[in-house]
Amino acid sequence: MAGQNRIRNAQLRSKIMTADQAAALIPKGCNVGMSGFTGAGYPKAVPIALAERMNAIHAAGEDFKISVWTGASTAPELDGVLAKVDGMELRLPYQSDPTCRKRINAGEMDYLDIHLSHVGQFVWGGYLGKLDVAIIEVVGIREDGSLISSSSVGNNKTWLDCADKVIIEVNHWQNEALEGVHDVYYGTQLPPKRKPIPILSASDRIGETGLRCDPNKIIAIVETDAPDRNSPFSPPDENSRLIAGHIIEFFGHEVKRGRLPKELLPLQSGVGNVANAVMEQLQNAPFDNLTAYTEVLQDGMFNLLRSGKMAFASATALSLSPEAAEEFNRDVAKYRDKLVLRPQEISNHPEVIRRLGVIAMNGLIEADIYGNVNSTHIRGTSIMNGIGGSGDFARNSWLSIFMTPSSAKNGAISCIVPMATHVDHTEHDVQVIVTEQGLADLRGLSPKKRARVIIENCAHPYFKPALNEYFERAQKYSHGQHTPHILDEGFTFLSEWQADMTARDA
Amino acid sequence: MAGQNRIRNAQLRSKIMTADQAAALIPKGCNVGMSGFTGAGYPKAVPIALAERMNAIHAAGEDFKISVWTGASTAPELDGVLAKVDGMELRLPYQSDPTCRKRINAGEMDYLDIHLSHVGQFVWGGYLGKLDVAIIEVVGIREDGSLISSSSVGNNKTWLDCADKVIIEVNHWQNEALEGVHDVYYGTQLPPKRKPIPILSASDRIGETGLRCDPNKIIAIVETDAPDRNSPFSPPDENSRLIAGHIIEFFGHEVKRGRLPKELLPLQSGVGNVANAVMEQLQNAPFDNLTAYTEVLQDGMFNLLRSGKMAFASATALSLSPEAAEEFNRDVAKYRDKLVLRPQEISNHPEVIRRLGVIAMNGLIEADIYGNVNSTHIRGTSIMNGIGGSGDFARNSWLSIFMTPSSAKNGAISCIVPMATHVDHTEHDVQVIVTEQGLADLRGLSPKKRARVIIENCAHPYFKPALNEYFERAQKYSHGQHTPHILDEGFTFLSEWQADMTARDA
Ligand SMILES: CC(C)(COP(=O)(O)OP(=O)(O)OC[C@H]1O[C@@H](n2cnc3c(N)ncnc32)[C@H](O)[C@@H]1OP(=O)(O)O)[C@@H](O)C(=O)NCCC(=O)NCCS
């Protein structure tokens, strides 16, 4: 390992132990707050050791589960291993792990799907129970005992402030030069003592570079040397390219009409391939001096920083492909004045998002013809990932854009539906919907007008006739004509598509 | 009339004319921004004159409609008369008028149901089109041409800033002593120039007492002498008393556990009788030095101010019963240092609501067993009123409470349903649900746990078995077990209740 100089506080060196020893200190049934946001900066060793310990205990016929709180999604080494051994009682506030998802949807574990900006205040308020243990990945510990976050900040500050006991993972793979990239704000308070968050532009630094931590709470330090397990991005497919194209054309149009400044407004870009594709395509778009006020920095945005198209990005995590992560790690110094990583309490703060006038761009699972968006549930019942920060951004942004391919499952299922089977973003919060077919600008449109433009511009041609037919029929038979629906049909479209899919497959 | 001294700017006196003359200046097809918020401070004469003019023009076989933008709901003299003559093309952002509602639900007029805090930025952004005319009720015009709002501020500032032409109604019935009660903030900007809103407590004054208005835009001044047409509050019925009791007991419990300060946090209280009953009951609750950061000041809150239980209230409108309005009008001076009326842009600002840690209390039409709330649509298709400010408050509050009697229509319809027919407040935004049956604290509960406590604590005993049966069956047959549903049944519960209601009536 790269040496003791990562742990510059001599007194704390006595706490160094193995992951197994640290995992043994975690009591059954406790609430554990872990670092990690969108596959970045999560602890790499202790969760694995804990899963092994759980496995052994389970094999002996005893029960052993914990509740796991994080920043957002993590990786197989955390969510994956703990879900595999059925070691989680409860998970919050966001996940995207296949095994974890399976357990939740089988009813085997509880999941709290919370707005990311709500987590801090819920924990401080005590509404989620007591936080027993924090497990935080850092790049190093300074002389004064303060900690340097690694590739994400997430809820690290909240966990360290609130937990009874703290386990630190010092990851030697993460670049020490990350020191100085983070901006940890210690000015938050509980009401009635809250003050304005003094951020006036995405690049404002308002805090400290390190995380404060009472050394007496630290019960273990574990050294690791492993990369974040981020998946590579697929090169943008045709659909993503088309979606990105529609959005960029729309931006151009808004700038021309004087409705957006020529450097746009700070961008928030959700997770996934489509979001990444939009960033990739901005590389060649006629907008300069872009900024981002977002959660995750993916490859596309990283490239914009590198090329100089983007002047500054504020995020809470780096969600880079292995190649981009290697490169970033090599060249951190170059990016130190173009990038800040903040606690998610601040990256997702309604006050700041509203003030900066963020342009929010997030994915969706289904949108109904009236503009209600489901971004969490398959068939209204199975969780996909969670709402994440999409609600913080969509509600408080200057412009809220939702994007999706017009159909899923190889064209079998329309992502534009008569009625959403679950609603995460209401008709009041969705201003633009974009699919590869086109873009629907819903601002200023009443429900029936929204229906016409969503079906016309966004639906896949295969599903357009059925959607139009439903909409026409609803206007004939609906009880009320503000938002015409035929409720008796409920969600029969789902079974019809299922039948259709089966027939087509045969 | 009480005299010219209400119009202290001599030059503007030349613009005085009759309501008919003023109404004749409003072109067909234009967008008109009117004052008025929850039955307070709306223009009393020009809309009536305009409706008469429309009627005559319609009788002559010609078309004449306008789009009407307001602060929130108004009264029969505005929404009522214009809807009766079919004079509105479009209405936004909130209404609660029976005739208006009927036209919207018959598909005869368009309605844009918008978060109140979004209206200002949509108008400034130009997304709702050009504002042609503003019609604003004031108590007077000062020497310098600035205007004194009457019993509401609402969107007055935005309308005056953005409209091409302005018509003023000077209402002699409204007390001149209202001067000094308003606080109009001129520091708002469009992004990227926005600065923090410098409110740190409900009582902070950050603006001017008057509304600025370019005198060259004023095309007419009409004098009126008529009270706001507010409806009296019914004395709290048994259900309201029980709901209020549950909430107050809950507050007591939270204070005891150290989760709320003993003077609580600033209260936001929605419109209607239940909301009013909660305020009435706080009169005898063991909390002192209460404050409010809310939209409307109803009788209950007024009584708290009078008795000294409440130290300060910030609102955008006075929605008082005729008796309370008389009394307030008589004694304005007494309340000038206990009350501020702000533009709704500020009363509903996400930044301020979040900072102050508001306790939001709003009504609902139906809540489903997983905590999704419908507060706008009857049977998912007919608009009742609109979302108003409930989304601004619920999402950004410290604590979001929704309340309703457990059943509607004389017990025929359960307000707790398997699946909401429309969602305005998502599962992520609803922390407490209260009916006369009891209170469900949903914080920290996963969907199935929420279902158990909502059915158990909130549902009416008559509907409990059916809801439990649905929930049990959903857990058997649902595709996913995160949020179990039987989608094929759609909303069949609605037709069952209808049949049941018919049978019971027979
Ligand atoms: C909505 C969301 C799942 C879309 O993800 P994505 O990667 O852009 O989109 P994809 O098209 O790859 O869809 C993801 C999966 O959902 C499936 N899916 C999408 N729409 C579907 C639909 N209408 N019905 C059934 N399945 C659907 C896809 O088939 C895919 O499944 P697979 O992985 O089994 O192939 C994702 O954006 C998300 O989790 N959003 C909520 C959180 C969020 O917005 N975060 C950003 C701020 S933190």
Ligand SMILES: CC(C)(COP(=O)(O)OP(=O)(O)OC[C@H]1O[C@@H](n2cnc3c(N)ncnc32)[C@H](O)[C@@H]1OP(=O)(O)O)[C@@H](O)C(=O)NCCC(=O)NCCS
């Ligand atoms: C939801 C809301 C309509 C409830 O109003 P309320 O006056 O507290 O409650 P009521 O019980 O009197 O219900 C109002 C009407 O809806 C009907 N209703 C309520 N629940 C119903 C249901 N589940 N199914 C059918 N009708 C229902 C009532 O019967 C009543 O109808 P009526 O006037 O024909 O008798 C009202 O709070 C609202 O408009 N909320 C949205 C805006 C808001 O929250 N504003 C506050 C901040 S601006």
